[in-house]
Amino acid sequence: MTQGAMAQGAMTQGAQTKAAILRAARERFAAQGYERTTIRAVAADAEIDPSMVMRYFGNKEKLFEAALAVDLRLPDFSAVPARELPAALVDHFVERWEGDPADDALLVLLRSAVTNERAAERMREVFASQVAPALAAAIGPQRAARVAGLVAAQLLGLGLTRYLLRLPSVTALDRQDLVSALAPALAATLTASG
Amino acid sequence: MTQGAMAQGAMTQGAQTKAAILRAARERFAAQGYERTTIRAVAADAEIDPSMVMRYFGNKEKLFEAALAVDLRLPDFSAVPARELPAALVDHFVERWEGDPADDALLVLLRSAVTNERAAERMREVFASQVAPALAAAIGPQRAARVAGLVAAQLLGLGLTRYLLRLPSVTALDRQDLVSALAPALAATLTASG
DNA sequence: GTCTATAATTCGATAGAC
DNA sequence: GTCTATCGAATTATAGAC
Numbered sequence A, B: 001m002t003q004g005a006m007a008q009g010a011m012t013q014g015a016q017t018k019a020a021i022l023r024a025a026r027e028r029f030a031a032q033g034y035e036r037t038t039i040r041a042v043a044a045d046a047e048i049d050p051s052m053v054m055r056y057f058g059n060k061e062k063l064f065e066a067a068l069a070v071d072l073r074l075p076d077f078s079a080v081p082a083r084e085l086p087a088a089l090v091d092h093f094v095e096r097w098e099g100d101p102a103d104d105a106l107l108v109l110l111r112s113a114v115t116n117e118r119a120a121e122r123m124r125e126v127f128a129s130q131v132a133p134a135l136a137a138a139i140g141p142q143r144a145a146r147v148a149g150l151v152a153a154q155l156l157g158l159g160l161t162r163y164l165l166r167l168p169s170v171t172a173l174d175r176q177d178l179v180s181a182l183a184p185a186l187a188a189t190l191t192a193s194g
Numbered sequence C: 001g002t003c004t005a006t007a008a009t010t011c012g013a014t015a016g017a018c
Numbered sequence D: 001g002t003c004t005a006t007c008g009a010a011t012t013a014t015a016g017a018c
Helices: A013-036 A039-046 A050-057 A060-067 A082-098 A105-113 A117-139 A141-164 A175-190 B013-036 B039-046 B050-057 B060-067 B082-098 B105-113 B117-139 B141-164 B175-190
Strands: none
Touching (some): A013 A039, A013 A060, A013 A105, A039 A060, A082 A117, A082 A141, A082 A175, A105 A117, A117 A141, A141 B175, A175 B141, A175 B175, B013 B039, B013 B050, B013 B060, B050 B060, B060 B117, B082 B117, B082 B141, B082 B175, B117 B141, B141 B175
């Protein structure tokens, strides 16, 4: 009766607890990185006992793995005119970063990937399976293959300097300025001759 | 007699030990970040006793501070023609990163700054005191102030994706391709209208 | 499912012999 | 200056009561 009679779509208590842990873990990992976040702190944030974290995720590393799941939710850029693509790209990532603070999986991944090889591998997977295909749909597979790395460098460079390093000259720009300032650089990259 | 009679320019034994510790510390901090590098490991790399690290640097944090000292050694860009500036900038940083593996202070700083607020502060200082002035000398203080952040984003984005995340599409480029591929993007940023 | 208690490590830092 | 020995603290992980 505890679970079988539950309405479709509703979370069991266990699933709710698990989701709460994951949310807390992402915030901690994003703010402090892997080494400095403790299971105790995550549990405290989620308002449960530390042993529950072990129960649901096995160990710290598996919890970390679960926190690294990222879906960039890139739209279909094939419908976007070529000259609007750079701005659309920047805008999507900024929205992703500044939209929902609780939904910061990409920042978790970025911060973690710098000091953790497993996270770096995940980041490479994310770009290979999500960014590269989206780019290929927009500008063709050949050109995409040539510029995907530099596009990644520019978008992640923005995330790095604005949200992690917080360089004043980058944080000083508002969202609109950011898009209009970075779009030309991306455009130059996208149209680079090979 | 141990030090007073020593030849000018020669390191005392203490200074040599200190330098060896610092070199080992930089490699460890660069490879693993602050939290995961242990004084024991640094001492083992430097082939000395762990207590020596404490003796010379006081504690782990002070050792870290010492390892964060970075001199970008940026040349005087005021002599470089405007259209060659982007390539010169990229080239200098790539040289800095790939030149001497032991001289990787900037990578130490970059990796550390992502998860350590003190290191992030240092990174902001480095850009304010070294990059911004060099840029101002080349393109004028007003324009430099406007684009310095985006220049930093692109250069650090390159370092991030190539040396820390090692995205295949970025590591695949050789040095020359890298410079010629990124220069147009930097040029677009530098000439951005305000 | 949830909690208490604790085992087992690891590490930074200190004290002190030589 | 260099080393041995060890303390004290923090943390992951486990065992088991309820």
